[in-house]
Amino acid sequence: MSFASHIFIFYFLPIILLCYHLIPRKSHLLRKAFLLIASYAFYAWLNPLFVILLVFTTIFNYTLSRFIAGSKSNSMRLSLMVICVVENLGLLSFFKYAIFFQKNLNSMLKPFGAVTFPVLKIVLPVGISFFTFKILSYIIDVYRGNLPGCSFLDFACYVAFFPQLLSGPIQRYGTIDAKSDRVPAFAEQLEARIDCLSTFSYGVALFILGFSKKILLANVVGKVADAVFAAEAPGALDTWFGVVAYTFQLYFDFSAYSEMAIGLGSMLGFDCPRNFNAPYLADSITDFWKRWHISLSSWFRDYLYIPLGGNRKGVTRSYLNLIVVFLLCGLWHGANWTFIIWGIYHGIFLVFERLLERKTIYSSLPKPIQICITFFFITIGWVFFRAANITDAFRLLTVMFTASPPQGGSILLSAVLYTPTHLVTMALCVILIFQPVQAIDWVKTISWSKVIILIILFFLSVATMFTQTYNPFLYFQF
Structure with missing residues (x-):
């Protein structure tokens, strides 16, 4: 259910x-x-x-x-x-x-x-x-x-x-x-438990926002991502569009579930842990993992990384610990070599950032540039996370970085991808992911204007839900 x-x-x-x-x-x-x-x-x-x-x-x-x-x-x-x-x-x-x-x-x-x-x-x-x-x-x-x-x-x-x-x-x-x-x-x-009107209304509001993100954003851009990852020979532009769409889909889908879960908990009088904190505003991969799937990253920190020695047994050992932790983090997500590579990919970046933490070249860059660079490398990593196998992952990456011309069937693919609905939704995703104020913060104070917005979002999402057959949460497979 x-x-x-x-x-x-x-x-x-x-x-x-x-x-x-x-x-x-x-x-x-x-x-x-x-x-x-x-x-x-x-x-x-x-x-x-x-x-x-x-x-x-x-x-x-x-x-x-x-x-x-x-x-x-x-x-x-x-x-x-x-x-x-x-x-x-x-x-x-x-x-x-x-x-x-x-x-x-x-x-x-x-x-x-x-x-x-x-x-x-x-x-x-x-x-x-x-x-x-x-x-x-x-x-x-x-x-x-x-x-x-x-x-x-x-x-x-x-x-x-x-x-x-x-x-x-x-x-x-x-x-x-x-x-x-x-x-x-x-x-x-x-x-x-805290049973009062304020916590209940907070839970309802957060649940509606999560529900809306799932139906109106994640499911829509998910169709774009699915079309590209299923295509036999997409062009470079189509591939980039699909990979970025998946980057948006995964965040809005999983954060939507987390917000709905937190909202449900609040309706029952429970305070559930926050799982996301504007992850695509991260200025490094290290910062990303302080913002993305927070409950999982803190679990690995407390029950694996620290018991392995953490930072206490020398620099080399700490780097090895990071690689091991993120290899297992990748394996936790799924039984596929693509997840293992994705985990090692992030582990290597964390080691690399620690090696360069005293260097000033990257840290001297403007914050928006750091965010864009981090977003770029995170997006590349999602190719392994989404691809059916390693061959498909490298095929897509090759297309992305060699500016491959469109192949047969690309006109039909473009017709599926670049619809007004998809373009508007993608633009809206770009705006929302770079907002420092997240849904979980926006609903902490309720006003009549917010109530009206929430009611509109709820009925629009319900109406859209009945027209969609594409509705599973992505993290159910993990």
Whole structure:
């Protein structure tokens, strides 16, 4: 069930909100139970078997977390933590990477005439990458002694919380350091949710803005991107247009989901973490990763980069740590060599920026120039992120940088790409991505003029939604 579907907006969401807020505020246990049932129902709508997997991993990890929290033996606590990590990564690897590894193994065996293995048919549970990382953060924090543990109901609500279940944000269960950049702990909010008109209206406004970004922007430019990436021989101009369209699509699609999730959380009295902060205004790749998918980058920082040694074990080791982290970040996004190359691409840029951090040539450039240079290299990276395979990625990059003339069929492709709707939407995207005031900030204060704008956007988006068949959120595949 997509947030941007009529079933969710006109049926599921109103029923859940009405029932939830009819439960007395002091009935914490009843509210938690209802929230858990609603989350499982939401997930079951996609596939009832997904719920079985979710319940199993919840029970398994909660049980072992209680033993970790209660054990006084460091070796026992470490062993149990390792078992949990292996179980979580094992499930993730089976569902997400088994086919990838199997295909690559067959490719290596085939030239030698060896017996190849039939490719498995595995359905990827939507959101498994996200709830796996939520569970891992909880288990590791309990092992480190940063969390005392919690009730099963609290843990189950945390794992299955439907606004965050499919594509994040990856919220931590507890706040480890009050001085850090983390939002209030989920644990605290389970007991002390903010139920008031201002937070509810903020959530509604943010949900509408996210919904509008998805329907009116992401879906429209997505058609441009799909046409170019599916074309056999697009010209250089068409390719650049399609790649930039995908750069816009990915941001507006994923940030739209995050804003809708944060808005839903706010309607239920939860403060969810911010996931984007004007990423295309970044003046370096390092700055980009402080603004893009913030909950994921902070997860890798706290649970992988720092444990690997971070910056504490010498310059060379810190560079190696960065490459490893971003290689795994790429692999987290998908089982394809293109994602691995994309991750290494970003890792190399981060190392390069650290090598040159004391140089003044780049830093002396005007800020707008730095932003444009960063945007250029980020856009190039998205080619690997979007391409079906490495061959297609390099084919498109070759076209982009050799000014290849249009080939057969390019006239038809141009007719699809350069429609008034697409051109206006692309221009609007250019304006919006370079605005420092983001949607999440714009709705913090509500005025009558903003209410009118939101109402118009909502009805326009609903009307457009019923005319579109192109509606999936991109990050559902991850």
